[in-house]
Amino acid sequence: MMFHQPTETLQQKPRCLLHHRPSTSTSCSMRRPTSCHLTLLLLLLLLLLNFCRGQGSDSGDGRPSCDRCDLHLSCNCSHSGFTHIPVVTDRALTIDLSYNAIASVMDDDLTGHTRLRVLDLHGNGLATIHPSAFDSLWSLEELDLSDNQLAVLDHQWFRKLESLLQLNLLNNPYSCLGSPPPFQGLVQLRRLAFGGPTLEELKRGDLSGVTQLEELTVHANNLTRYESGTLADIWPLGRVTLSLHGPFLTNMPVASAVLGDVSYPETPITLEDLNMTETSSVQPLTALAKKRIRHLSFRNLSVSDKAIVSLLVAVSGVPITYLSMDGVTLIGQGSWRNASKTDQKSIDEFFARDVVVLDVFKFLSLLDLTFLLQYPRRVSVINSKVFVMPCITSKLLVHLQYLDLSDNLLTDLTLVETLCGNQETLKELRVLNISGNPLKSLSTVSRMVTKLSKLTHLDVSRTAYISMPPSCPWPSTLRHLNISGTQLTTTTPCLPATLEVLDLSNNNLRSFTQRLPVLRELYLSGNKFLSFPPGQLFPNLQTLMIHSNTLNMFSHLDLQSFRRLESLQAGQNKFVCTCDFVNFLHSALKGHEGIHLTDGEDSYVCDSPLYLQGEPVGRVHLSTVICHRVLFVSVTCGLVLVVGFLLGVLLWRLHAFWYLKMTWAWLKAKHSSRRRQRHRVIEGSEALLSFDAFVSYSERDAGWVENFLVPELEEPSESDSGDPRTLRSLTLCLHKRDFLPGHWIVDNIMSAMERSRRTIFILSENFVQSDWCRYELDFSHFRLFDGHAGGEAAILILLEPLSKDDVPKRFYKLRKLMSSTTYLEWPQEEERRPEFWRSLRSALSGGNEDD
Ligand SMILES: *[C@@H]1O[C@H](CO)[C@@H](O)[C@H](O)[C@H]1NC(C)=O
Ligand SMILES: *[C@@H]1O[C@H](CO)[C@@H](O)[C@H](O)[C@H]1NC(C)=O
Numbered sequence: 001m002m003f004h005q006p007t008e009t010l011q012q013k014p015r016c017l018l019h020h021r022p023s024t025s026t027s028c029s030m031r032r033p034t035s036c037h038l039t040l041l042l043l044l045l046l047l048l049l050n051f052c053r054g055q056g057s058d059s060g061d062g063r064p065s066c067d068r069c070d071l072h073l074s075c076n077c078s079h080s081g082f083t084h085i086p087v088v089t090d091r092a093l094t095i096d097l098s099y100n101a102i103a104s105v106m107d108d109d110l111t112g113h114t115r116l117r118v119l120d121l122h123g124n125g126l127a128t129i130h131p132s133a134f135d136s137l138w139s140l141e142e143l144d145l146s147d148n149q150l151a152v153l154d155h156q157w158f159r160k161l162e163s164l165l166q167l168n169l170l171n172n173p174y175s176c177l178g179s180p181p182p183f184q185g186l187v188q189l190r191r192l193a194f195g196g197p198t199l200e201e202l203k204r205g206d207l208s209g210v211t212q213l214e215e216l217t218v219h220a221n222n223l224t225r226y227e228s229g230t231l232a233d234i235w236p237l238g239r240v241t242l243s244l245h246g247p248f249l250t251n252m253p254v255a256s257a258v259l260g261d262v263s264y265p266e267t268p269i270t271l272e273d274l275n276m277t278e279t280s281s282v283q284p285l286t287a288l289a290k291k292r293i294r295h296l297s298f299r300n301l302s303v304s305d306k307a308i309v310s311l312l313v314a315v316s317g318v319p320i321t322y323l324s325m326d327g328v329t330l331i332g333q334g335s336w337r338n339a340s341k342t343d344q345k346s347i348d349e350f351f352a353r354d355v356v357v358l359d360v361f362k363f364l365s366l367l368d369l370t371f372l373l374q375y376p377r378r379v380s381v382i383n384s385k386v387f388v389m390p391c392i393t394s395k396l397l398v399h400l401q402y403l404d405l406s407d408n409l410l411t412d413l414t415l416v417e418t419l420c421g422n423q424e425t426l427k428e429l430r431v432l433n434i435s436g437n438p439l440k441s442l443s444t445v446s447r448m449v450t451k452l453s454k455l456t457h458l459d460v461s462r463t464a465y466i467s468m469p470p471s472c473p474w475p476s477t478l479r480h481l482n483i484s485g486t487q488l489t490t491t492t493p494c495l496p497a498t499l500e501v502l503d504l505s506n507n508n509l510r511s512f513t514q515r516l517p518v519l520r521e522l523y524l525s526g527n528k529f530l531s532f533p534p535g536q537l538f539p540n541l542q543t544l545m546i547h548s549n550t551l552n553m554f555s556h557l558d559l560q561s562f563r564r565l566e567s568l569q570a571g572q573n574k575f576v577c578t579c580d581f582v583n584f585l586h587s588a589l590k591g592h593e594g595i596h597l598t599d600g601e602d603s604y605v606c607d608s609p610l611y612l613q614g615e616p617v618g619r620v621h622l623s624t625v626i627c628h629r630v631l632f633v634s635v636t637c638g639l640v641l642v643v644g645f646l647l648g649v650l651l652w653r654l655h656a657f658w659y660l661k662m663t664w665a666w667l668k669a670k671h672s673s674r675r676r677q678r679h680r681v682i683e684g685s686e687a688l689l690s691f692d693a694f695v696s697y698s699e700r701d702a703g704w705v706e707n708f709l710v711p712e713l714e715e716p717s718e719s720d721s722g723d724p725r726t727l728r729s730l731t732l733c734l735h736k737r738d739f740l741p742g743h744w745i746v747d748n749i750m751s752a753m754e755r756s757r758r759t760i761f762i763l764s765e766n767f768v769q770s771d772w773c774r775y776e777l778d779f780s781h782f783r784l785f786d787g788h789a790g791g792e793a794a795i796l797i798l799l800e801p802l803s804k805d806d807v808p809k810r811f812y813k814l815r816k817l818m819s820s821t822t823y824l825e826w827p828q829e830e831e832r833r834p835e836f837w838r839s840l841r842s843a844l845s846g847g848n849e850d851d
């Protein structure tokens, strides 16, 4: 920031020297410095500049930045209070810096902007621009420096702007264009605007380099010196706008000279800010008349009756076809009769807008103006508080084809007068525009215009219509009807079937169901439509505008019903961004629906769901999960079910449930077994072996156990043998008999096994099928390895022949046991049974002896 100050002063000094502009200058004629001096000064300047640049790189770091650039690289940095040119992306095509407080442009402020097309510095109070500030703007096409404080124009600013098409230098406090001529290098220049309240002098050569222009604007309200021919070399010359307020009042030769230099038959001329009250003040216009100009416009004109008469006299016989007055104050009473002998035959179009009649009550009707009114084919009197055009005046307008009385004060009653009630009038009229008048009755208009047998366009927009009559007469020629901006809530068959263009926008319509077979364009924007109108009613519709309604969505089907539709604007609605709509709109934006969405992608914005609010539909991408939710959920559920089922099958095949159940049961039982042991340790008692053997068997083998095993082991018959030792009665633990009721079965099994010396497994097909048996088996197996019991804790009895291979694989413990432990087989033959019992007894007591 700090470095800007010295740079400015450094710049200012050499610039003033260079131009040798005396501060009290009354003349811009240059006292050129000698070329020797100039070279020296230039060298000095360059040196200084280099010095400044060295420091400038520092100052660049402190520059503010502006990144309000849109998709088209147009950066809007206006009204932001910048005091220096901000840093903007090099890729920017347009930079709008208007209405800031940028007082100076440094040499490196805009370096790198080689692609910039438009630079707007309007309204900044800009006082200094470095001579090479614009040097890198090779592509610049539009430069606006208007409304600043540039007191001197420097030709060096423009020397590299070879692409410049448009330059605006209006309203800066320079008094002359300076020397050397500033525009010399601008070979492409087509639109030039210069001048301001302080412009005093224009000399021949000031505009050298400017050869042809589409548009020239000169504000020279204070011009005092004009060298004839200064503007004469520009040709072809398009539209010219001149403000010559001062010269017209005080320096008519200057005004005449300027007008004479820019007048060509094909050049439309607009004169601004004139104040013509005296007959003489019209005099410079004879310069225009001489050049036989065709288009003459006044803007911001104050004019008296006298001056109007002189004006009409001045242009009498001149082939002016178009006369326009935009912003006129009429000082007078409309007594223009003195001009009735003039020739105004050529006037084809008369345009007046914003006419103020100062003395409206004294103003005469335009009755005596036959000489003026019988020729024009087009008349517009807009926004001029016209409350009636008397029938007599209407009748004068015999050639009138186009009448625009929009934005006036016509009512239904005065409209009847204007169109002469039932009498014939305006027979040639094709276009009637009574838009923006306080009209209330559509049926009155329709009745009045029926007789206009050539009427094709009727504009009754922005009137006060509330409703439509059920039916209305219309001229059969009517093709265009504009009823926009009223307060209609419904439509009726009042609308003529001949319509090709119908504008019903900005009403309160919710639906539209009139059949219009030849309709080409339908405007329904700004209403309350929730859906498209049925396309079958408009078989020839090509353009449909339905933006700014309350549509939630529209679809392929909606568009399909319009067979001829080509362009559509349906943006700015309350779109619900469902998948169908988003997909449809993507395809429509790409033109795949055969329709051109002319309002552009950005107009289509989601209103809901909430998380998409404000998002342009074209940029929304909904995931498949959201778009195919039902499908997604069903597929997911299906998959989960299938996987679950497969897992279930797998687990079932692997007996996982059984293992789980068992492990859990075992853990639990083991825990309680530990507790019991601890308990015993505390009490100091030995493990209490209450049983000789725990018998593990399947319920199905209970018969055998009860009938054979228990009697044999628990109550041995005395007669069997004399040996008391072998015939000792053994105590068996049977779950049926010895388990404590109310305890959990696994606990019971566990404690039973703990309290038994041995475990006898009665193996059979039944056993193999019983889970509990298997559990007992497993537990005993654990015990085998726990070391609580000896290796022979388990005794296997095979009730039926059962080979290891008959045992299912999952009983791998049993299989293991069968291969490691010898087992006893229950003989089917009676004779061999005593031997079996003996073996069993010895197996049961064998461990006893070992202990
Ligand atoms: C118009 O020019 C005169 C000198 O010719 C000057 O005194 C006056 O201030 C100028 N008017 C404006 C508005 O600059
Ligand atoms: C209209 O012209 C007058 C001079 O006749 C001028 O003072 C005034 O500022 C102009 N108004 C506008 C809006 O340009």
Ligand SMILES: *[C@@H]1O[C@H](CO)[C@@H](O)[C@H](O)[C@H]1NC(C)=O
Residues within 6 Å of the ligand: 382, 404, 406, 431, 433, 434, 435, 457, 458, 459
């Ligand atoms: C009627 O005038 C209004 C406002 O001046 C304008 O917008 C509209 O285009 C005109 N209509 C026709 C048909 O010229």
Ligand SMILES: *[C@@H]1O[C@H](CO)[C@@H](O)[C@H](O)[C@H]1NC(C)=O
Residues within 6 Å of the ligand: 435, 459, 461, 462, 482, 483, 484, 485, 501, 503, 523
């Ligand atoms: C209908 O009138 C309105 C307001 O005057 C205007 O903006 C609009 O362009 C007109 N419509 C057509 C189709 O000309």
